[in-house]
Each structure stands twice: as C-alpha cells, then as structure tokens.
Amino acid sequence: MEKSVNVVGAGIFGLSTALALQEQGYNVTVFDRNDYSKDNYGNFEIQAASVDQNKIFRASYGKKLHYQRLAMEAREKWEALKNDLFVPSGMLRVQPTEHLGVLETETLGNMERDGLRHRLFVKGDVNDESRAIEQGWDRKLLKFSIPGSETTFAEVLDTTAGLIRCSESCYYFYKTAINAGVKFIFGQDRGCFDSLIRERINGNEAKITGLCTKDGVSHHAGTTVIAAGSFSTQLIPELSYHIESSGGSVARFKVNPSDKILWDKYSPENFPVITWKIAGRDAAGKDVGSVYVFPRTEDGIIKIGYRGVKYTHFQPAPKNSAYSQNGQWSIPAGPQLKPPQTALDAIRHFVSIFLPEFKDTPYFSTKFCWYTDSLDNEFVIDYVPSYSDYSSFVCTGGSGHGAKFLPVLGQHAADIFLNKDKAQTPLRSFWKWRSDAPRKNGLEEGPNSDRNLTKKMVI
Numbered sequence: 001m002e003k004s005v006n007v008v009g010a011g012i013f014g015l016s017t018a019l020a021l022q023e024q025g026y027n028v029t030v031f032d033r034n035d036y037s038k039d040n041y042g043n044f045e046i047q048a049a050s051v052d053q054n055k056i057f058r059a060s061y062g063k064k065l066h067y068q069r070l071a072m073e074a075r076e077k078w079e080a081l082k083n084d085l086f087v088p089s090g091m092l093r094v095q096p097t098e099h100l101g102v103l104e105t106e107t108l109g110n111m112e113r114d115g116l117r118h119r120l121f122v123k124g125d126v127n128d129e130s131r132a133i134e135q136g137w138d139r140k141l142l143k144f145s146i147p148g149s150e151t152t153f154a155e156v157l158d159t160t161a162g163l164i165r166c167s168e169s170c171y172y173f174y175k176t177a178i179n180a181g182v183k184f185i186f187g188q189d190r191g192c193f194d195s196l197i198r199e200r201i202n203g204n205e206a207k208i209t210g211l212c213t214k215d216g217v218s219h220h221a222g223t224t225v226i227a228a229g230s231f232s233t234q235l236i237p238e239l240s241y242h243i244e245s246s247g248g249s250v251a252r253f254k255v256n257p258s259d260k261i262l263w264d265k266y267s268p269e270n271f272p273v274i275t276w277k278i279a280g281r282d283a284a285g286k287d288v289g290s291v292y293v294f295p296r297t298e299d300g301i302i303k304i305g306y307r308g309v310k311y312t313h314f315q316p317a318p319k320n321s322a323y324s325q326n327g328q329w330s331i332p333a334g335p336q337l338k339p340p341q342t343a344l345d346a347i348r349h350f351v352s353i354f355l356p357e358f359k360d361t362p363y364f365s366t367k368f369c370w371y372t373d374s375l376d377n378e379f380v381i382d383y384v385p386s387y388s389d390y391s392s393f394v395c396t397g398g399s400g401h402g403a404k405f406l407p408v409l410g411q412h413a414a415d416i417f418l419n420k421d422k423a424q425t426p427l428r429s430f431w432k433w434r435s436d437a438p439r440k441n442g443l444e445e446g447p448n449s450d451r452n453l454t455k456k457m458v459i
C-alpha cells in the first residue's frame with residue numbers, strides 16, 4: 001500500500017504529477033468528477049482551468065529566473081513531442097505607454113543572462129528590427145497607436161513564447177498516463193472526492209489512509225495527493241490560508257472561414273499572442289492590469305482574457321476551514337455567473353485598439369475561468385504538515401501560469417514527493433508549504449474588497 005498513491009484532480013497539476021509518480025514505480029489512481037474519457041477535455045463549460053482551448057506559453061518572468069528556466073525546460077519537452085500541442089506563434093507584449101515597463105526590462109535582462117536575448121525583438125531597436133526582417137518575424141511586430149496620441153505603444157516581440165492547445169494537451173497526457181499504467185476513476189459519483197479517511201494515531205496526530213468517493217467507496221493508498229485546482233480548499237481545508245479562488249474574465253469571438261481576410265489575419269501564422277499591460281506597476285511594485293488575445297483556433301475562436309481585476313466569490317466557510325475572513329472564503333461559482341460589465345468594457349476597449357474589426361461585434365460567449373491564487377504566485381507542492389507519515393500531499397496554486405509547465409511540472413513535484421527537503425529541484429524552496437508567509441497577492445483583501453462579486457450581486 002505504501003507504493004500506492006491517490007491523486008484527486010485530472011487537470012494539469014494532477015495529470016503531470018500522476019504520470020511522474022507512476023514512472024517512479026508508484027501505483028497511481030486519479031479521481032475526477034468530470035468524465036474526461038467521454039468529452040476528451042473538450043467541454044468548455046466545465047469548471048476546470050485546464051479545460052480550455054489555449055493558454056499562453058511564455059518564459060518571460062521579469063526577475064523570476066526560476067520560472068524562466070522551468071519554462072524553457074518545458075519548451076524543450078513540448079517541442080520534442082512534435083505534435084503541435086505547442087504553437088510557437090510568438091507573443092507581442094505591448095506596454096502601457098511608449099516606454100518599456102519595468103517588468104519588461106527585467107525580463108530582457110534575464111533573457112540576456114541566459115543567452116536568449118536574440119530571440120526577442122524590441123520595437124524601434126534598429127538591430128532587433130533588422131534581425132526580425134531577416135528571420136521573417138517582422139510581420140508579427142505589429143504596431144498599435146496610443147489612442148489620442150501621435151505615437152505607438154512600446155512593445156517586445158518574444159519568439160520563445162506562443163501558446164499551448166490546452167485541452168488537447170490534457171487529453172494527450174491523459175492517454176500517455178493510461179499507457180504508463182495510471183488508473184483513472186471518473187464521474188460525479190465514482191470519481192468525485194467526498195472525504196479523506198483519517199486514522200488517529202498518537203493522540204491528536206492524524207494519518208490519511210485514503211479517500212472516500214461520493215458513491216461511498218473507500219480507496220486506500222499510502223499517500224493522497226490533492227490537485228483539485230481552485231476547488232482544493234474545499235477538499236482539504238488546511239489549504240485555505242494558502243490559496244484562494246478568483247475568476248478570470250474571458251470573452252470569445254468566432255470567425256467564419258468564409259471570411260478569408262479575417263481568417264488569415266488572425267491565424268497563428270500571421271498573428272501572435274498579444275498581451276497589453278493596461279497600466280504600469282502600482283505604488284506597491286505589483287504588476288497590474290493586462291488584457292490578452294490568442295490567434296484564432298482551427299474552429300475560428302478568438303479568445304480574449306482580462307486580468308485587470310481577478311474577481312473573488314466569497315461564501316460562508318465551513319467551521320473546519322483552517323482560515324477564513326469574516327467567516328467566509330472565496331471559492332469558484334457555477335457557470336451561471338458571468339463576468340461583470342466592467343470586465344467586458346475593458347475587453348471591448350482592448351478590442352477597439354487591437355482587433356478593430358471586432359469593435360462592434362457581439363461576443364460569441366463569455367465566462368469565468370477560475371484561478372487558484374497563492375500567497376505569492378508560487379505553487380504549493382508539498383506534504384501537508386498536519387498529517388503524519390507523509391500521508392497527504394498537495395499539488396496546486398497555479399496562480400494563472402501553471403499550464404505551460406505540463407510536460408515537466410510532475411517531475412519536479414515527484415522529486416519533492418520522493419525526496420522532501422533533499423529534493424534536487426530548484427523549485428523546492430519556492431513551492432514549500434509556507435505557513436509563515438504573509439497573506440499577500442490580493443489574498444489579504446477578503447470579502448469587503450470591491451473584487452468580491454457576491455458583494456455586488458452580479459449574477
């Protein structure tokens with residue numbers, strides 16, 4: 001039984017970790033209440049951040065060299081798959097003004113440090129622009145006028161970046177995991193986590209010996225891994241200090257292939273991922289406010305995301321939650337809750353500048369996609385200290401940037417799982433259980449914040 005592992009959640013964190021642990025000789029069973037064997041991760045109404053057409057791949061992380069390096073490690077793996085799950089469309093990072101922002105100059109510095117600077121093109125830099133022409137990237141160094149001004153926004157075209165086809169990647173890794181021997185139990189009853197099985201030892205200390213699913217079946221295992229994304233606090237309330245759910249606003253347009261001009265213009269061959277920082281850093285040094293767009297998919301979907309405000313959804317917290325604010329915590333809402341008008345207006349403003357043809361086009365669809373925000377944007381991948389015998393492990397806290405790491409995340413998580421403080425991964429210290437870390441990154445705001453949707457009752 002010691003070599004058996006339960007993993008709850010078949011999203012990116014669960015899949016990647018399950019596969020890596022199976023490869024390390026464990027017998028891994030993955031549980032998910034969504035039946036991905038039926039929809040192949042293709043039902044975009046499902047509440048899981050990993051179930052999505054596309055996510056940005058980037059290695060640009062300002063001063064955070066550890067993520068830059070992890071992203072480049074992942075990029076190699078994506079490319080080695082040779083299956084187009086990673087699309088090297090490039091990414092155009094448009095600045096709030098005609099000057100480069102601090103985050104961008106930090107990124108340029110760290111790219112230089114790792115010998116990657118030649119893969120980035122700064123608009124207006126004569127050497128960069130002629131290199132872009134030589135390499136055929138100049139068509140993606142698009143220029144956008146600053147409204148009400150004679151000048152254009154400063155920008156950097158990053159050719160290390162692009163997008164991943166997210167749902168298709170999950171499906172690919174799900175199949176790979178099955179081939180490696182991972183067992184999957186899916187469904188609202190059979191696959192849905194109900195409770196942890198606790199065995200009390202040494203007085204107060206508890207050991208987790210497995211989990212019960214909604215159908216009443218007990219599944220015993222040496223370690224139970226919770227990788228349930230933004231739902232994780234509801235499964236293991238000890239996490240409630242460390243992570244919080246918040247809604248990212250997403251809107252989509254649909255282009256018809258018969259509209260050849262738009263179809264070609266917004267194809268990944270001609271159009272990069274674009275992110276636009278609406279504003280520079282705030283007084284506290286935090287990067288705020290961006291909107292991003294993807295090139296169209298093969299189905300003609302153009303997806304735009306607004307990261308200016310990540311909306312919280314505070315609800316009464318259960319009595320056993322380790323942490324709450326005014327007795328509440330923020331958890332994902334159902335699909336009926338749609339992004340508020342302020343978010344849609346911000347997206348519309350972005351569209352008027354960057355996709356002018358769609359200025360007055362009604363959205364094809366809008367939705368919330370739920371982030372798992374952590375205290376500091378670092379993931380939380382570690383044993384839960386309140387349970388003995390290394391019986392409970394968490395793997396979550398994607399904070400809006402975990403998808404790109406799918407091919408490598410699990411290997412680093414498995415290193416931590418196996419070797420604890422002796423793990424070789426440089427990510428160990430960043431992903432540790434951080435009881436002493438201050439509650440920051442917006443998690444300190446609580447239910448009285450204007451970000452709280454339940455305060456505004458926008459349903």
Ligand SMILES: Cc1cc2nc3c(=O)[nH]c(=O)nc-3n(C[C@H](O)[C@H](O)[C@H](O)COP(=O)(O)OP(=O)(O)OC[C@H]3O[C@@H](n4cnc5c(N)ncnc54)[C@H](O)[C@@H]3O)c2cc1C
Nearest residue numbers: 009011012013033049050056193229248398400402403404
């Ligand atoms: C709006 C938005 C934009 C993002 N953009 C990017 C990006 O551009 N680039 C990037 O790299 N990353 C991005 N991310 C982050 C990335 O999507 C996440 O880090 C990643 O998908 C999280 O995966 P996960 O496995 O932790 O969670 P999820 O994908 O949410 O998976 C959790 C799984 O747990 C299951 N589950 C939940 N409760 C239970 C239960 N009780 N029983 C059984 N199963 C359960 C769910 O069904 C789900 O399948 C973005 C995230 C959001 C929200």
